[in-house]
Amino acid sequence: MKQIIGVYGASGFGRQIMPLVKTQYPHLGISCFVFIDDNSESIELNGHKVLTYDEFLQHPSSNKEATIAIANSQIRELLSNRLVADNIKNITVSSKTVIVLDDDTVEISEGSILCSHVCLKVNIKIGRFFHANTYSYISHDCIIGDYVTFGPRVSCNGNIHIHDHAYIGTGAVIKQGTPDKPLIIGKGAIVGMGAVVTKDVPAGAIVVGNPARLLSK
Ligand code: UDP
Numbered sequence: 001m002k003q004i005i006g007v008y009g010a011s012g013f014g015r016q017i018m019p020l021v022k023t024q025y026p027h028l029g030i031s032c033f034v035f036i037d038d039n040s041e042s043i044e045l046n047g048h049k050v051l052t053y054d055e056f057l058q059h060p061s062s063n064k065e066a067t068i069a070i071a072n073s074q075i076r077e078l079l080s081n082r083l084v085a086d087n088i089k090n091i092t093v094s095s096k097t098v099i100v101l102d103d104d105t106v107e108i109s110e111g112s113i114l115c116s117h118v119c120l121k122v123n124i125k126i127g128r129f130f131h132a133n134t135y136s137y138i139s140h141d142c143i144i145g146d147y148v149t150f151g152p153r154v155s156c157n158g159n160i161h162i163h164d165h166a167y168i169g170t171g172a173v174i175k176q177g178t179p180d181k182p183l184i185i186g187k188g189a190i191v192g193m194g195a196v197v198t199k200d201v202p203a204g205a206i207v208v209g210n211p212a213r214l215l216s217k
Helices: 012-024 053-058 073-085
Strands: 003-008 033-036 048-051 063-068 106-108 124-126 142-144 160-162 183-185 206-208 213-216
Touching (some): 003 012, 003 053
Parallel strands (some): 160 183
Antiparallel strands (some): 206 213
16 A cells, blocks of 8 residues: 555544545545554544554555644644654645635645634634634634634634634634734633633633633633
8 A cells, every 4th residue: 555644533523534634535545544543442443444653653655644633732733743753744634615715815834624614714824733623714814823723613803813722612702803903812822612702812821701701821
């Protein structure tokens, strides 16, 4: 077998990502797609082999690629660095239903996963290993850092800067900033499910509710 594609993470998110990956490689048979998981009790999942990372490395295929379908951004950073060190290409996964309004002004770095119905509008810069779950959108003039994670239905309006490792929960709404004062979500901040964020969130903070308030730091 020449080519093998690994979906790292054989849990909930990984199982959702596998069908997207398969549609990106219509010429490959089912046996070319495997899950990679270091803790799985299964050897097979949804018709795919589950390999540990070491087993994936030892696989005889000469062309190995992978995506890291793990929501925890710290783990994502650790594993992505390991893949780079082992010369395994990190693929970008994008559902066929993703809408990028302007390819010329939307910049997406390597390793991202864009789930179904994600919409990226204009003048957006996105860092490495970004995850956007179903129905999330990013409006105009936004900067998204590395290892940022969006749950489903995140509404990221215009002029918002989200720093590295921030996690935005399902259905959160972030109020638009202005060109001279973008709304900032700090590094590693967590925005709770359904929160309505109306002002900057400090690095490392957790905010919840409507309007979003600090839970702890
Ligand atoms: N995992 C792994 N290697 C690691 C860390 C995590 O294989 O170094 C796997 C872990 O065994 C689990 C998956 O990654 O199966 C993460 O799944 P989880 O349910 O925590 O979250 P999800 O990202 O699916 O929401």
